[in-house]
Amino acid sequence: xxxxxxxGSAAEPEVTPGDRSKRARRVIAALVVLLVCTxxxxxxxxxxxxxxxxxxxxxxxxxxxxxxEAVILVDIRMPRLVIGVLVGASLAVSGAxxxxxxxxxxxxxxxxxxxxxxxxxxxSAIVLGGFLPVALQAWLSYYLVPVAAFFGGWITTILLxxxxxxxxxxxxxxxxxxxxxxxxLAGAVxxxxxxxxxxxxxxxxxxxxxxxxxxxxWDKALVAGPLIVLALxxxxxxxxxxxxxxxxxxxxxxxxxxxxxxxxxxxxxVAAATGAAVAVSGGIGFIGIVVPHLLRLLxxxxxxxxxxxxxxxxxxxxxxxxxxxxxIIAPAELPIGIxxxxxxxxxxxxILLRNRSLLDL
Amino acid sequence: xxxxxxxxxxxxxTPVLKGVSFHAQxxxxxxxxxxxxxxxxTLLRAMTGDLPYRGTVxxxxxxxxxxxxxxxxxxRAVLPQASRIAFPFTVxxxxxxxxxxxxxxxxxxxxSEALARVGLAGFEGRFYQELSGGxxxxxxxxxxxxxVWDPVGPEGPRWLFLDEPVSSLDIAHQLDVMDLLGDxxxxxxxxxxxxxxxxxxxxxxxxxxxxxxxxxxxxxxPSVVLTDTTLSAAxxxxxxxxxxxxxxxxxxLPHMARRAG
Ligand SMILES: Nc1ncnc2c1ncn2[C@@H]1O[C@H](COP(=O)(O)OP(=O)(O)OP(=O)(O)O)[C@@H](O)[C@H]1O
Ligand SMILES: [Mg+2]
Numbered sequence: 001x002x003x004x005x006x007x008g009s010a011a012e013p014e015v016t017p018g019d020r021s022k023r024a025r026r027v028i029a030a031l032v033v034l035l036v037c038t039x040x041x042x043x044x045x046x047x048x049x050x051x052x053x054x055x056x057x058x059x060x061x062x063x064x065x066x067x068x069e070a071v072i073l074v075d076i077r078m079p080r081l082v083i084g085v086l087v088g089a090s091l092a093v094s095g096a097x098x099x100x101x102x103x104x105x106x107x108x109x110x111x112x113x114x115x116x117x118x119x120x121x122x123x124s125a126i127v128l129g130g131f132l133p134v135a136l137q138a139w140l141s142y143y144l145v146p147v148a149a150f151f152g153g154w155i156t157t158i159l160l161x162x163x164x165x166x167x168x169x170x171x172x173x174x175x176x177x178x179x180x181x182x183x184x185l186a187g188a189v190x191x192x193x194x195x196x197x198x199x200x201x202x203x204x205x206x207x208x209x210x211x212x213x214x215x216x217x218w219d220k221a222l223v224a225g226p227l228i229v230l231a232l233x234x235x236x237x238x239x240x241x242x243x244x245x246x247x248x249x250x251x252x253x254x255x256x257x258x259x260x261x262x263x264x265x266x267x268x269x270v271a272a273a274t275g276a277a278v279a280v281s282g283g284i285g286f287i288g289i290v291v292p293h294l295l296r297l298l299x300x301x302x303x304x305x306x307x308x309x310x311x312x313x314x315x316x317x318x319x320x321x322x323x324x325x326x327x328i329i330a331p332a333e334l335p336i337g338i339x340x341x342x343x344x345x346x347x348x349x350x351i352l353l354r355n356r357s358l359l360d361l
Numbered sequence: 362x363x364x365x366x367x368x369x370x371x372x373x374x375t376p377v378l379k380g381v382s383f384h385a386q387x388x389x390x391x392x393x394x395x396x397x398x399x400x401x402x403t404l405l406r407a408m409t410g411d412l413p414y415r416g417t418v419x420x421x422x423x424x425x426x427x428x429x430x431x432x433x434x435x436x437r438a439v440l441p442q443a444s445r446i447a448f449p450f451t452v453x454x455x456x457x458x459x460x461x462x463x464x465x466x467x468x469x470x471x472x473s474e475a476l477a478r479v480g481l482a483g484f485e486g487r488f489y490q491e492l493s494g495g496x497x498x499x500x501x502x503x504x505x506x507x508x509v510w511d512p513v514g515p516e517g518p519r520w521l522f523l524d525e526p527v528s529s530l531d532i533a534h535q536l537d538v539m540d541l542l543g544d545x546x547x548x549x550x551x552x553x554x555x556x557x558x559x560x561x562x563x564x565x566x567x568x569x570x571x572x573x574x575x576x577x578x579x580x581x582x583p584s585v586v587l588t589d590t591t592l593s594a595a596x597x598x599x600x601x602x603x604x605x606x607x608x609x610x611x612x613x614l615p616h617m618a619r620r621a622g
Contacts (some may be wrong), residue, residue, distance in 0.1 A: 016485065017452075017486030018451035018452055018454065018485035018486040018487070019453055020454075100447075103447035125540075181417045240461060244458055246447045246458075247444065247446060247455075247458065248444065248445070250411045250441060251441060253411070254409060254434060254437075255434055255458065255461050256430045256432075256433065256434025256462040257461075258430055296448065300450070300454065301448035301449060301450055302448075329400075346522060
């Protein structure tokens with residue numbers, strides 16, 4: 001197998017063979033730098049030609065920043081950056097947590113129907129919300145969509161776990177096929193709802209379904225942010241338990257891990273992160289499977305390092321993909337989901353080919 | 362003292378254990394033997410809390426069902442019959458998982474000591490999934506050892522529950538591991554091992570429980586349990602137990618005679 005060699009090099013004689021924690025810390029530090037750089041680039045690049053440096057210079061010289069520039073930087077690019085970081089981190093982390101929970105590197109909320117379930121929740125909220133009194137609609141459209149997406153994701157995750165796990169063993173075949181069935185079912189119901197949508201809702205839904213963070217606003221960031229931050233905050237407590245779970249459910253319990261409780265928390269965290277991400281950005285695929293896989297090759301599967309590293313790399317990759325989606329056909333925009341699918345699809349096939357043995361059904 | 366009383370377990374609607382009682386003492390290696398499907402693994406899993414059961418299992422004075430998981434994890438470690446691991450962990454990372462339960466972090470070198478103890482010194486950097494079957498079994502045993510490293514802790518004796526710890530090992534490593542278990546017991550710990558090899562059982566066990574058809578057929582010292590009649594009845598074929606000529610009376614060799622008829 002082609003996993004990176006772990007023995008210590010001559011430059012670092014103190015490294016214990018088999019102990020990848022030092023390397024993992026270095027990689028995490030590098031990923032922090034990467035995220036800072038991509039964030040700055042994301043603020044600096046845009047269709048309007050507004051210069052971040054110009055504005056910063058003006059700020060330092062104590063001059064007024066022109067109204068238009070200020071609006072572009074503070075009300076368009078900044079919330080877009082914040083949502084990009086939140087969504088990228090939550091997609092990558094929920095992928096990694098779900099893979100740990102299912103003990104399988106192919107489990108990804110987008111792939112096994114959880115994204116579709118969250119999407120059904122969001123679509124229900126958008127379409128059925130239209131039947132509510134107008135006074136309620138404005139308020140609800142902010143809060144109802146992410147919350148409904150969370151419940152949609154939660155129910156599908158629980159369903160999927162029940163279907164694919166018996167006596168503490170998760171069957172890959174049943175998980176993937178069950179995920180397809182659940183996804184198709186959620187898609188069908190979503191289709192019926194879309195049929196009921198009016199023209200304005202329809203346009204929203206189509207763009208949203210392709211995956212996009214183009215409509216990012218501070219309001220959206222404030223609504224999705226808490227769910228995502230809550231989910232991410234739970235992951236440090238899950239990390240050690242997920243490591244133990246890699247041995248199997250019974251051996252994890254023998255190590256003193258409260259398996260049932262940690263599974264419930266993991267499912268909630270996955271649903272919250274996926275639901276919030278889907279609610280603000282639609283179907284952005286492949287981040288959740290590509291990022292954890294790359295990182296496992298680089299620093300190993302220890303979730304204490306894998307989860308924070310996934311959050312950082314997921315955020316950076318999503319910001320990069322967003323920059324590509326904004327600039328490739330500028331001044332128009334390509335939905336970001338198309339960018340991640342174009343880059344992530346082939347990568348995912350490559351992972352599949354490498355892991356063919358895992359798929360012996 | 363570990364005692365299981367009147368244990369009944371049903372799996373998929375069929376009774377698998379039909380009122381088994383089993384006792385093991387700290388300071389002893391206690392072997393559970395019996396034919397395939399007699400319920401050895403099921404009994405072990407009931408005693409480690411993996412399966413719902415009727416009856417009581419006591420560790421010392423306390424009912425194990427009432428001991429919180431983290432506390433139990435400090436008192437006993439469990440080696441399952443088969444283990445597959447998700448994700449490419451290194452051997453060192455796997456062994457260190459055993460130390461998760463410790464209240465205070467054990468010394469860094471503990472994992473390497475455990476690996477050396479099972480004959481895997483230098484395997485730290487290898488990927489677990491790339492080990493041979495016997496090497497994987499020993500790596501798992503090393504993990505289990507780090508969990509209850511000192512045979513006696515502040516709470517009293519610690520316990521090893523092992524499902525066929527030597528079944529895929531070569532003869533030299535079988536003897537090594539059995540020596541290790543004997544040593545653990547001699548230092549005050551409790552060892553409960555499901556065994557298929559009756560020779561090793563006769564050589565190393567201080568007490569033997571023979572299961573057959575979900576019941577305890579015999580329990581006691583090896584010389585009491587491993588007899589022609591008990592073995593022949595349990596396994597359904599004619600078996601003879603002989604004393605080895607060069608080491609009289611210290612161990613016994615079951616010898617399979619030709620099947621009559
Ligand atoms: N999950 C299950 N559902 C139904 N029956 C089961 C289940 N697990 C085990 N059994 C049955 O229970 C009986 C006891 O199984 P157990 O695994 O305890 O046997 P064992 O003594 O450990 O055998 P071996 O020597 O082959 O490991 C067997 O007849 C087996 O077929
Ligand atoms: Mg068994």
